[in-house]
Amino acid sequence: MNFKEQIAQGIPTEIPVKRAYPANANKAPKRKDILSIEEKQLAIRNALRYFPENWHEELASEFAEELKEFGRIYMYRFKPDYKIHARSISEYPAKTSQAAALMLMIQNNLDPAVAQHPEELITYGGNGAVFQNWAQYLLVMHYLSIMTDEQTLHLYSGHPMGLFPSSKNAPRVIVSNGMMIPNYSQPDDWEKFNALGVTQYGQMTAGSFMYIGPQGIVHGTTITVMNAFRKILSKGETPAGKIFLTAGLGGMSGAQPKAGNIAGCITIAAEVNSKAATKRHEQGWVDVLIDNMDELLSRVRQAQATNEVVSIAYIGNIVEIWERFDVENIHIHVGSDQTSLHIPWTGGYYPIDISYEESNRLIREEPAIFKNKVQETLRRHAAAINNHTAKGTYFFDYGNAFLLEASRAGADVMADNKIDFRYASYVQDILGPMCFDYGFGPFRWVCASGKPEDLDATDNIAAAVLQEIMENSPEEIQLQMQDNITWIKDAKKNKMVVGSQARILYADAEGRTKIAEAFNNAIAAGKIGPVVLGRDHHDVSGTDSPYRETSNIYDGSKFTADMAIHNVIGDSFRGATWVSIHNGGGVGWGEVMNGGFGMLLDGTKEAEARLKSMLFYDVNNGIARRSWARNDEAIFAIKREMERSPTLKVTLPNLVKDELLNDLF
Numbered sequence: 204m205n206f207k208e209q210i211a212q213g214i215p216t217e218i219p220v221k222r223a224y225p226a227n228a229n230k231a232p233k234r235k236d237i238l239s240i241e242e243k244q245l246a247i248r249n250a251l252r253y254f255p256e257n258w259h260e261e262l263a264s265e266f267a268e269e270l271k272e273f274g275r276i277y278m279y280r281f282k283p284d285y286k287i288h289a290r291s292i293s294e295y296p297a298k299t300s301q302a303a304a305l306m307l308m309i310q311n312n313l314d315p316a317v318a319q320h321p322e323e324l325i326t327y328g329g330n331g332a333v334f335q336n337w338a339q340y341l342l343v344m345h346y347l348s349i350m351t352d353e354q355t356l357h358l359y360s361g362h363p364m365g366l367f368p369s370s371k372n373a374p375r376v377i378v379s380n381g382m383m384i385p386n387y388s389q390p391d392d393w394e395k396f397n398a399l400g401v402t403q404y405g406q407m408t409a410g411s412f413m414y415i416g417p418q419g420i421v422h423g424t425t426i427t428v429m430n431a432f433r434k435i436l437s438k439g440e441t442p443a444g445k446i447f448l449t450a451g452l453g454g455m456s457g458a459q460p461k462a463g464n465i466a467g468c469i470t471i472a473a474e475v476n477s478k479a480a481t482k483r484h485e486q487g488w489v490d491v492l493i494d495n496m497d498e499l500l501s502r503v504r505q506a507q508a509t510n511e512v513v514s515i516a517y518i519g520n521i522v523e524i525w526e527r528f529d530v531e532n533i534h535i536h537v538g539s540d541q542t543s544l545h546i547p548w549t550g551g552y553y554p555i556d557i558s559y560e561e562s563n564r565l566i567r568e569e570p571a572i573f574k575n576k577v578q579e580t581l582r583r584h585a586a587a588i589n590n591h592t593a594k595g596t597y598f599f600d601y602g603n604a605f606l607l608e609a610s611r612a613g614a615d616v617m618a619d620n621k622i623d624f625r626y627a628s629y630v631q632d633i634l635g636p637m638c639f640d641y642g643f644g645p646f647r648w649v650c651a652s653g654k655p656e657d658l659d660a661t662d663n664i665a666a667a668v669l670q671e672i673m674e675n676s677p678e679e680i681q682l683q684m685q686d687n688i689t690w691i692k693d694a695k696k697n698k699m700v701v702g703s704q705a706r707i708l709y710a711d712a713e714g715r716t717k718i719a720e721a722f723n724n725a726i727a728a729g730k731i732g733p734v735v736l737g738r739d740h741h742d743v744s745g746t747d748s749p750y751r752e753t754s755n756i757y758d759g760s761k762f763t764a765d766m767a768i769h770n771v772i773g774d775s776f777r778g779a780t781w782v783s784i785h786n787g788g789g790v791g792w793g794e795v796m797n798g799g800f801g802m803l804l805d806g807t808k809e810a811e812a813r814l815k816s817m818l819f820y821d822v823n824n825g826i827a828r829r830s831w832a833r834n835d836e837a838i839f840a841i842k843r844e845m846e847r848s849p850t851l852k853v854t855l856p857n858l859v860k861d862e863l864l865n866d867l868f
């Protein structure tokens with residue numbers, strides 16, 4: 204059977220033979236054994252409903268074994284033999300190119316070069332699932348191969364409920380992941396219902412088929428580091444010769460040195476795990492590897508003296524650097540931290556003065572002692588940072604729960620009001636007011652032909668469009684425009700394509716729409732093949748997350764999720780090819796509602812109408828909400844949009860004077 208026939212077949216007619224687990228695969232962590240005996244029986248019954256009864260006896264014991272061994276039923280036996288990666292859109296068997304685009308994006312998210320645990324259908328973040336099991340994958344590909352442009356496929360946490368009649372203007376696929384009744388949305392609930400096979404954690408772009416590898420995180424981190432420097436530099440000053448100190452060279456944190464190099468500063472990233480540091484060095488993501496403090500001091504002084512742009516990995520504990528640089532009076536201009544403090548007791552954060560190996564032993568054998576050591580280190584960590592900030596260092600929390608865990612450890616990190624932290628997070632101080640409130644966010648596209656020359660052409664188109672927009676853009680957004688033009692011009696040089704021919708580019712509503720329109724025109728003129736548009740969920744409108752994306756909302760509404768829900772519904776009837784809405788993503792289940800979309804541009808007039816309608820809403824929904832929350836930048840942006848678009852009428856807030864409130868209660 205060839206590739207197209209295998210895709211079209213779905214669940215095979217003959218039971219496939221049992222497969223051995225591939226020797227070199229990066230296996231997903233074993234999940235909690237959380238089900239009772241009755242619940243385990245229910246999980247097996249649930250899994251077997253995908254298959255004919257005469258296979259049940261053979262599969263039941265195998266699935267029970269998987270559940271016992273891994274805490275989940277992945278149905279490894281049903282993983283297809285063909286290579287899974289983003290092929291050209293023309294290679295997929297489909298009646299509509301929209302369905303073929305979805306197959307391409309799904310296969311990209313499961314490509315072993317892209318996905319973290321491909322055998323378990325996990326794209327990133329340890330638990331960001333595309334599907335719960337291989338039966339769901341097979342069935343989805345089958346449905347996509349037969350669907351017409353008058354049908355919609357509904358996915359419940361990876362499970363294809365079926366194809367339903369709809370219309371040409373409807374999305375081809377509706378995705379929901381991890382949606383729960385709120386009172387049943389605690390972490391252990393997720394473990395339980397995922398093990399039962401009735402829900403999954405889709406992270407952000409894993410379960411919505413829009414992941415594009417490390418490029419996304421590099422761009423976001425670059426924007427953050429550049430703007431962090433802008434907060435402290437005077438006009439005309441550059442980051443050259445100035446220090447950005449941080450920790451972590453892991454999954455996301457590994458992007459920091461590359462971003463620092465693009466921003467043009469001296470980056471020092473501490474990493475306790477020498478393997479992680481060496482890997483990043485070998486990959487070319489960090490320039491210099493140092494494991495000795497004296498050497499670090501002299502290398503940093505040398506870089507400062509020559510205004511060198513360089514990134515240094517220090518193999519050791521971050522606290523050593525904060526403390527020693529204080530003693531040596533080395534000024535740190537910008538400081539942050541990306542250790543994994545969202546999981547402090549299981550290896551996310553390593554204590555000082557204990558070896559990496561000994562720490563790992565303590566985690567397993569003496570967890571209470573380990574916890575004490577972590578908290579002691581956090582107190583020292585915060586104290587050293589406080590010494591530096593007293594001397595002028597700008598420190599921000601990078602959404603990794605550093606300030607939260609430091610406060611729980613009794614460190615001196617609270618503001619005078621004893622409610623807030625004394626330092627802001629990267630969204631409160633940087634991404635929120637400087638990007639999201641103006642509508643700038645992580646727009647992205649994939650060239651569905653799979654041709655690198657198409658990606659080059661789209662880069663050039665996007666750069667030209669931004670250049671033109673910048674000529675007439677107001678002072679308030681000139682810097683953002685310039686950063687994005689610089690990024691897109693250097694994008695190819697930064698060599699970050701892994702998997703599909705994809706590009707990320709921060710842009711606002713005007714930029715996204717005009718770039719997409721120019722792509723559609725180029726497709727119509729036969730200059731490039733079809734293009735899939737999308738974005739990260741970590742954006743202006745898609746995500747309600749009180750301690751991250753919406754942490755700079757101060758009217759009390761940051762604990763509501765109306766914006767994300769309106770976004771997914773609003774996008775769905777304005778022309779998205781697919782939409783998704785997830786409970787959980789980045790900060791954990793129950794902590795965030797987030798959604799995204801995909802849209803195929805095929806060069807038609809219909810595609811032009813769709814992109815104009817949907818991209819406009821997809822960004823301005825969030826600006827409207829941010830403006831209602833009284834954020835100045837968003838009020839500016841939405842008023843400007845209303846001037847440009849007479850049919851947009853947004854409710855604006857009336858501001859209240861402080862004096863009026865002071866004596867009321």
Ligand SMILES: NC(=O)c1ccc[n+]([C@@H]2O[C@H](COP(=O)([O-])OP(=O)(O)OC[C@H]3O[C@@H](n4cnc5c(N)ncnc54)[C@H](O)[C@@H]3O)[C@@H](O)[C@H]2O)c1
Nearest residue numbers: 451453454455456473474475520521542543552553602603
């Ligand atoms: N990059 C972003 O845009 C972004 C956004 C939001 C949140 N985050 C958060 O950043 C954190 C890091 O993410 P990740 O994917 O890189 O995790 P990761 O676990 O892969 O990497 C963290 C690294 O920190 C190292 N480390 C731990 N304690 C240390 C110490 N005391 N000194 C020096 N190194 C130490 C670990 O060895 C590990 O390699 C997470 O909490 C994530 O949620 C990142």
